[in-house]
Amino acid sequence: MRRRYLPTNLSRRRGHLIVAAFYALLGLLLWWPLPARLLTHVPGSETWAFDEYTFVWNIWWFRHALLDLGTNPLHSDYLFYPLGIDLVLYTYNILNAAVALPLLDWLGPVLASNLILVGMTVLSGWGTWLLVRWLLARTLDVTGPAAQAAAWGAGALYAFGAYRAVYAALGHYDMVSTGFIPLFVLFFLKTLWGSRRPNNEVRALRYWAPALLTGVFMAGALLNEMIFGVFLAILGLILMAMTWRRVARGWLARMLVAVLVAAVLWAPVGVPVVRTLLSTDYVLAGWGDALKLSADLFSFVAPTALHPLWGPEWVQELRDVQVNAVAPGTSRFSDVNTVFVGVSTLLLCALAVARFRRVVGPWAVGLLGFGVLTLGPLLQVGGRYLWSFDNLLPNGQTTAVPLPFVLLHYLPIVQGNRAANRFSVVLLLCAAVLVGYALWWLARLFEERTRRASAGVFVAAGLTALLLVEQLSLPLPLTDARPPRGYEVIAEDPDDFAVLTLPLGWRNSFGVTGSEDTRNQWYMAAHGKRLVQGNISRAPDEKFDYWERLPVLRSLIEIQNDQEVPEEWRAEDEARAAETMRLLGVRYVAVHPAVPNKPPYEQNRERALQYLLDVVPMEQVYEGDDLLVYRVAEPDAAMNELDFGADGSGIYQVAGWSEGGQEGAATFNWAMGEATFLLPDANEDEPLTISMQVRPFQLPQTVQPLVNEQPTGEPVTLEPGWNEIRFTAPAAVLDGPTARVTLRFSRTDRPVDVLPPTRLVGSTGVETRAEITVKSAGPGLGELGDLAWITVNGVDSSAHRAGTNVTVVDPETGAVEEVQGFDTTANEFERDRLHEFIAGIAEGKIVIVALKGPATSFLNLDTVAAFKTLGAATGPTDHGVSYALIGVKGAAEGTALEAESKEDSVDRAHQPDDRPLSSAVDWVRWEP
Numbered sequence: 001m002r003r004r005y006l007p008t009n010l011s012r013r014r015g016h017l018i019v020a021a022f023y024a025l026l027g028l029l030l031w032w033p034l035p036a037r038l039l040t041h042v043p044g045s046e047t048w049a050f051d052e053y054t055f056v057w058n059i060w061w062f063r064h065a066l067l068d069l070g071t072n073p074l075h076s077d078y079l080f081y082p083l084g085i086d087l088v089l090y091t092y093n094i095l096n097a098a099v100a101l102p103l104l105d106w107l108g109p110v111l112a113s114n115l116i117l118v119g120m121t122v123l124s125g126w127g128t129w130l131l132v133r134w135l136l137a138r139t140l141d142v143t144g145p146a147a148q149a150a151a152w153g154a155g156a157l158y159a160f161g162a163y164r165a166v167y168a169a170l171g172h173y174d175m176v177s178t179g180f181i182p183l184f185v186l187f188f189l190k191t192l193w194g195s196r197r198p199n200n201e202v203r204a205l206r207y208w209a210p211a212l213l214t215g216v217f218m219a220g221a222l223l224n225e226m227i228f229g230v231f232l233a234i235l236g237l238i239l240m241a242m243t244w245r246r247v248a249r250g251w252l253a254r255m256l257v258a259v260l261v262a263a264v265l266w267a268p269v270g271v272p273v274v275r276t277l278l279s280t281d282y283v284l285a286g287w288g289d290a291l292k293l294s295a296d297l298f299s300f301v302a303p304t305a306l307h308p309l310w311g312p313e314w315v316q317e318l319r320d321v322q323v324n325a326v327a328p329g330t331s332r333f334s335d336v337n338t339v340f341v342g343v344s345t346l347l348l349c350a351l352a353v354a355r356f357r358r359v360v361g362p363w364a365v366g367l368l369g370f371g372v373l374t375l376g377p378l379l380q381v382g383g384r385y386l387w388s389f390d391n392l393l394p395n396g397q398t399t400a401v402p403l404p405f406v407l408l409h410y411l412p413i414v415q416g417n418r419a420a421n422r423f424s425v426v427l428l429l430c431a432a433v434l435v436g437y438a439l440w441w442l443a444r445l446f447e448e449r450t451r452r453a454s455a456g457v458f459v460a461a462g463l464t465a466l467l468l469v470e471q472l473s474l475p476l477p478l479t480d481a482r483p484p485r486g487y488e489v490i491a492e493d494p495d496d497f498a499v500l501t502l503p504l505g506w507r508n509s510f511g512v513t514g515s516e517d518t519r520n521q522w523y524m525a526a527h528g529k530r531l532v533q534g535n536i537s538r539a540p541d542e543k544f545d546y547w548e549r550l551p552v553l554r555s556l557i558e559i560q561n562d563q564e565v566p567e568e569w570r571a572e573d574e575a576r577a578a579e580t581m582r583l584l585g586v587r588y589v590a591v592h593p594a595v596p597n598k599p600p601y602e603q604n605r606e607r608a609l610q611y612l613l614d615v616v617p618m619e620q621v622y623e624g625d626d627l628l629v630y631r632v633a634e635p636d637a638a639m640n641e642l643d644f645g646a647d648g649s650g651i652y653q654v655a656g657w658s659e660g661g662q663e664g665a666a667t668f669n670w671a672m673g674e675a676t677f678l679l680p681d682a683n684e685d686e687p688l689t690i691s692m693q694v695r696p697f698q699l700p701q702t703v704q705p706l707v708n709e710q711p712t713g714e715p716v717t718l719e720p721g722w723n724e725i726r727f728t729a730p731a732a733v734l735d736g737p738t739a740r741v742t743l744r745f746s747r748t749d750r751p752v753d754v755l756p757p758t759r760l761v762g763s764t765g766v767e768t769r770a771e772i773t774v775k776s777a778g779p780g781l782g783e784l785g786d787l788a789w790i791t792v793n794g795v796d797s798s799a800h801r802a803g804t805n806v807t808v809v810d811p812e813t814g815a816v817e818e819v820q821g822f823d824t825t826a827n828e829f830e831r832d833r834l835h836e837f838i839a840g841i842a843e844g845k846i847v848i849v850a851l852k853g854p855a856t857s858f859l860n861l862d863t864v865a866a867f868k869t870l871g872a873a874t875g876p877t878d879h880g881v882s883y884a885l886i887g888v889k890g891a892a893e894g895t896a897l898e899a900e901s902k903e904d905s906v907d908r909a910h911q912p913d914d915r916p917l918s919s920a921v922d923w924v925r926w927e928p
Contacts, residue, residue, distance in 0.1 A: 016126070019152065023125035023159055027118050030160045030468070031168075031476050038114045041478040043168040047318045047597060049507075052171030053522035054535055055093050056481060060109045060525040062097035073097075074272055077708070078524060079534030080506065080543055081498045082585055082678055082738035083654060084708075088272045089538040093174045095223035096120075109525060110481045116177075117168065123179030125159030128429065131186040132436035138193070139359045146443035146456040153464035154436030157471070158182065161432075162304045162340045163424045165473030169306060169314070170336060178425050180220035184232055185239075185429065187213040191258055192240060194248035211254040215261025222266045226273065227417045231426045235366055242362040277412075289510075290409070292325075293419040294376020295339035296383060302332065304340045306473035314477060319597060333383050339374045339424040342470045345431050348438035348463070355441050366430035374427055376420035377406045418509075439463055479519075483526035484627040490527040490588050496684065496736055497587035498530040502608055503594075503601045504556050506544050507535045513544045515560040515601035517592065530736060532584055542655040550584075550651055551576040552615060559608045562600040573615045576648065581616060582635045583651060583680045585737035589618060591628040638681040642924040644669040652678050654740070658915050666722070668920040670697070673748045675918075679926055682739035684731060686928050690741065691726040693922040694718065698749045701919060706742040707733050715746070718919065745918035752914050761811075761846060764871050764891040768846055770814035776850040777905035778882040787905070788852035792816050802826075802853045804834055809846040811888075817845070824855050831858045838866040841889045849885040856881060871896030882906045 028035045034043060044052030065073035074092075077084040100112040107115070133151035136142050158178075167175040190210035221228040240247070263270070296302075303310040305317035312332070320331035353364045378385045379401035386398040405420050442463065443456030490499060505516030518535045532553075536543075547553050551573045555565045565573075591609050594602040601608075609628070612618075622629035642652055645660045645667030656675030660668040671694075682688055694703065696718040704715040707729040716725050729739065760767055770792050777787035788805045790798035793814060797807045801821025808818040822834040841847060847870045856879045867875035871891030876883040877900065884906050887896030899906035 015148075019129050019155070020122055020126050022152065023122045023155065024118070026125075026156060026160060026468075027121050030472070030474070031118070031121070031165070032474060034114060034118075034476055034478060037478060039108075039111055040480060040482055042110060042113060042481045043117065043173075043476055044171040044479040045169055045314070045318060045477045046479055046595060047315050047322075048170055050171060050479065050518040052173065052479060053481070053518045054091065054171070055096070055173040056109050056113050057518075057522045057524065058092055058094075059097045059100045059104065059113055060522075062092075062094070063101050063104050064525075064528075066101070074269070076534075077735055078530045079521065079536070080539075081530040081532055082583075082736065082740060083543055083546060084740065085534060085536050085539060085543060086276070087536070088269075088276045091174050091225070091537050092269075093177060093224055094269060095220055096173070096177055098223075113173070117173060120177045120179040121159050121164070124164070124182065125155035127155075127179060127182035127186065128158040128432050128436075129155035131182045132433055134186060134190075135433065136436065136440055140356070140437075140440075142440065142444075145453045146447055146460065147440055149443055149457045149460035149464075150436045150440035153439045153460050153467065154432040156464050157345065157435055157467050158429055158432040160468055160471060161428045162306065162342075162471045162473050163338055163428055165306055165471075165476060166304050166336060166338045166340075169473070169477045170338075174225040175422060175425060177224040178228075180217045180224070181228065181232065181425060182429060184214060184217035184221055185235065187211075187217060188232075188236055188258070189239065189243075190214075191254045192243070192248075192251050193246045194251055194254060208254070208257065211257040212261055214255075214258035215263075216265065218258065218262040219265035222262070223269060227422060228425070230414050230417060231370075231423060234369075235426050235430075238366050238369065239362050242365060290377055290405070290418045290420060291380075291385065292334045293421055294334070294378075294380060294405070295374040295421045295424070296333040296337070296380045297375060298382050299333055299337045299339055300341045300371070301343050301346070302337060302340065303470075304337050304473065306476070308472060308474045329383065331383070334380065335421070338421045339427070340471070341371075341428070341431060342467065344463075344467050344470050345435060348467075349431055349434040351441065352434040352437040356437050360434055360437055363430045363433045367427060367434060370423045370427035370430060372403060373405050373408075373423040374421050375403050375405065377403060377409065379403055435467070481522070483523045484592075484625040486590065486622040486625060486627040486629045487523055487526040489622045489629055490529060490590070493529075493587070495587070496530075498532055498585040498737070499527065499588050499590055500532045500581075500584070500586045501589070502556070502591045502605065502612070503560060504533055504553065504608075505560070506533050506547060508539055508544070509537050513547060514557040517595070520590070520592065523590075529588075530585065532586060540655075546654055551580045552612075553580070555611060555615075556608055559611055560601050560604050562604055565611070570615070576651075577616045578633065578635055579648075580651065581632050582639065583678060583738060585680070586632055588621075589616070589630040589632060591630070593626040640681070640926055642677070642679075643667060644921045644923060654678060656743075658917070660920060666693075666922045668695070668922045670915065670917045671743055671745065671919050671921055672916050673918055674742060674744050675921075676740055676742045677924070679739040679741055679924070680737065682729075682734055682737065682926065683928050684734035684736065687731050688729040688734060688739065688926055688928060689726065690729060690924065690926045691724060692924040693722055693724050694743075695722045695920040695922070696720070697917040697919055698747065698754060700746075702746040703919065704744040706744060708735055708740050709742070722922065741924075743919075743921070748916035748918050750914045750916060755913075761886060761888055762871065762891075762895050762897045764888040764895040766811055766844065766846065766888045766891070768809065768811045768814060770809050770811075770846070772809065772846070772848060772886055773907065773909045774848050774850050774884045774886060775905060775907040776852065776882040776884045776899075778851060778902070779854050779880050786853040788850035790848050790850055792848075797848075798850065800852070803830060803851070803855045804859075805850045805852060806834070806837065807848040808841055809848065811844065811846050824859055825853050825857050828858045831860070831863060835862055835866050838869065838889075843890040845889045847885075847887050847889055849883070849887070851876065851881070851883040854880055855883075868893045872898050874898075874900075876900060878902060884908045 042052050062073045065071045074087050076087055079085050096116045099116055103112045129151045132154040136147045164176050187210045191214045305311045305314045321336055324331040352360050385400050388398050408414050439460045443460040446459045447453055447456030501520045503515035503517050505512050505514030507516040521535055524531055555569050555573055558565055594605040617633035618630040621631045654676040656672050658670040658672055660670050701718045702715040705712050705727045710733040712727045712729050773791045775789040788798055790807050792809055797816045797819055799805045799819050799821030803824040804822045806820045810817055820837060823830045856876050864875035870887030870889055872885055872887060873894040881900050881902050882905050883900045885896055885898050886908050897908045899908050
């Protein structure tokens with residue numbers, strides 16, 4: 001008969017403290033040298049993306065937004081300034097930020113972040129210890145020292161598995177915040193298996209407490225990383241399906257309580273998340289590099305690069321992975337190995353399955369299932385995912401092996417997880433549970449053979465040590481979190497303004513515009529000012545596209561990407577640099593050193609700095625700590641008027657605008673549904689009166705103005721013709737030197753739907769019912785070269801022949817009458833046939849021309865004359881060009897739609913105007 005150990009409440013509490021202290025001590029040893037640098041450094045790697053500073057900034061911003069600014073921490077006007085950015089789908093790690101809230105004033109963000117990570121590590125181990133100890137008692141009816149030691153070992157594996165150290169070293173703190181996962185699983189099982197409904201109120205709390213705690217810990221997991229909800233839902237379904245015989249009466253009611261508690265606690269974040277997911281289409285672009293972010297089958301047993309004995313050198317592996325993007329085969333795997341399980345761990349898991357098959361079935365299925373999911377959409381082994389199966393396939397073809405992760409890609413919301421390797425956080429929990437069973441079996445075996453309880457404990461401890469040696473990740477990479485002292489100069493300036501830094505870039509989960517260094521975002525905590533750039537997880541395209549059309553900024557993007565700045569850009573930059581800096585509210589420029597071995601900014605830093613000095617009027621105010629700080633010259637006079645449709649007005653238009661025109665002296669742009677523009681020099685100390693002239697495209701039409709997303713009064717009803725409207729922005733909604741104004745119109749209409757057909761072909765005077773597009777790509781354009789494409793009403797209508805392609809369309813019916821190709825790359829006979837064909841086309845017919853390849857090889861002046869009979873101004877003027885034409889036979893010279901280029905492809909289109917137009921906007925004026 002097995003001995004049962006029944007500890008008292010005091011010994012239980014003491015035991016919990018001892019276990020927590022044990023994991024804390026392990027943390028001091030296994031996360032070295034972090035314990036020696038808690039005040040100054042954070043886990044991360046300088047050769048990587050500095051993701052760690054995203055999470056340190058999160059902690060600072062959460063408190064700054066709530067307590068200092070009194071704003072919603074799920075939105076920031078301090079990043080992407082002056083556009084601002086929503087943080088709803090951001091990797092916020094918001095529970096950690098909330099926990100740090102009362103600690104920041106006396107610990108600071110760096111120490112608070114480190115202590116929370118260590119606390120999450122201890123919580124992960126302690127929660128797994130509780131889970132495994134309870135499972136052993138519930139399923140095997142065993143307690144005592146052997147069971148305690150086995151649970152300790154399982155908790156140590158989950159808390160200090162290599163997967164957590166690698167995520168910490170990559171700066172992915174959300175994936176290190178796993179403390180609530182084992183606790184959720186423990187109380188989920190207690191809720192599911194439950195006990196009989198109590199007959200008295202004394203035991204009612206004990207009956208409902210597991211359900212309440214299940215909801216609490218689910219919400220905690222979601223608030224640290226939303227994708228944890230998907231992982232735990234899958235694990236919950238496995239446990240529910242495979243332990244159905246253990247399910248107690250009333251489980252459904254208890255589960256509903258758990259779901260309700262989780263929903264209520266997560267609602268402040270969950271409601272905006274769901275609303276955003278349902279109203280936007282930028283959750284996942286395609287597969288989002290899912291193949292790269294998947295585990296390699298070999299990686300399960302290949303030591304990570306952090307292992308001091310058996311792994312490759314950490315920095316070299318990071319560099320190899322970066323190079324692998326352009327030179328496949330450089331690195332061991334397609335990405336950093338984050339899913340190491342270990343040979344010892346797998347052997348112990350196999351032992352647990354062999355000895356306790358019926359009991360551990362759900363955990364074995366979880367280990368296998370989540371292991372397969374970490375492999376992503378296609379099987380990869382040793383960095384390879386295409387297979388010929390030893391020439392089984394014909395003609396040397398290769399194929400990939402699809403995996404179940406493919407199915408998740410087509411599920412709404414769930415498909416937002418593009419990083420398959422993140423399933424490892426549950427994979428290792430299943431492994432830890434199985435290891436716990438195996439450790440107990442081996443400990444009990446030695447205990448029975450030696451008749452000494454201590455023998456079993458020593459065996460479990462020794463095997464735990466073996467597991468940890470295999471999982472070893474030392475030393476843990478750290479980065480220096482101390483902001484450069486030069487930011488004190490900026491912090492001492494009391495005004496509200498923005499800072500622009502080099503490197504200059506905007507980053508989301510799918511790429512970078514420019515060259516981004518997330519540390520610059522963290523340094524905001526040192527100066528407290530706004531930042532033009534930023535790092536975000538998901539964002540609308542206009543939040544990134546906008547910067548690529550701004551003078552100075554677009555040139556800096558090109559320079560940082562190792563490109564040359566066109567001369568016309570430089571001329572515009574020199575003329576409009578001060579205007580651009582005023583628009584962005586920039587008062588200081590901070591220039592950081594390049595990070596070694598992080599191209600392309602590394603080799604272009606000096607070029608970018610010199611360009612800034614050449615075009616932007618500014619003076620140096622600080623040099624030191626490898627940081628240069630410049631103050632931008634103040635503009636001569638405040639700006640108070642915008643003329644839409646005029647040259648240069650496009651930099652003030654953020655989104656929702658389209659090409660306009662001119663009516664008399666009024667130039668204008670079309671606003672489409674909801675249009676946003678920027679007003680520089682918006683004084684935030686007093687209300688701002690804004691007036692503007694607008695003309696509705698169709699009636700009835702109303703417009704609701706918003707300033708910085710806040711409505712200003714009631715919607716305005718527009719009258720026919722030009723309307724001058726006026727509204728006031730209260731000082732309370734003005735925030736920063738530049739204001740965002742949004743015009744929200746009540747309706748949009750397409751000209752093609754509401755206006756009489758006036759589909760003129762260029763200025764030929766001929767109308768057509770056809771929608772026509774034509775594209776030409778001449779030789780010497782790489783993959784774009786040798787292409788001619790003509791469509792009429794969406795149907796391919798090109799001969800696609802090398803040389804000159806011609807299509808004839810009837811203007812009355814829009815029908816294609818002839819499609820011909822002439823190989824003018826070959827000889828003069830084809831050229832002469834082309835001339836004869838053009839001469840034979842009836843007057844008034846629409847003629848479309850596209851050149852493919854070296855089509856001008858045999859063309860001559862007679863060809864130019866023939867093209868001019870179609871309304872061309874010149875015809876192709878040089879050899880080896882891209883050339884496209886939409887003309888009319890018999891039209892005057894220069895009236896056709898014509899395009900030519902020797903450096904790029906060209907295209908022309910004649911399509912109905914299907915833009916969703918609301919109102920024309922002529923000018924905007926503003927004053928206090």
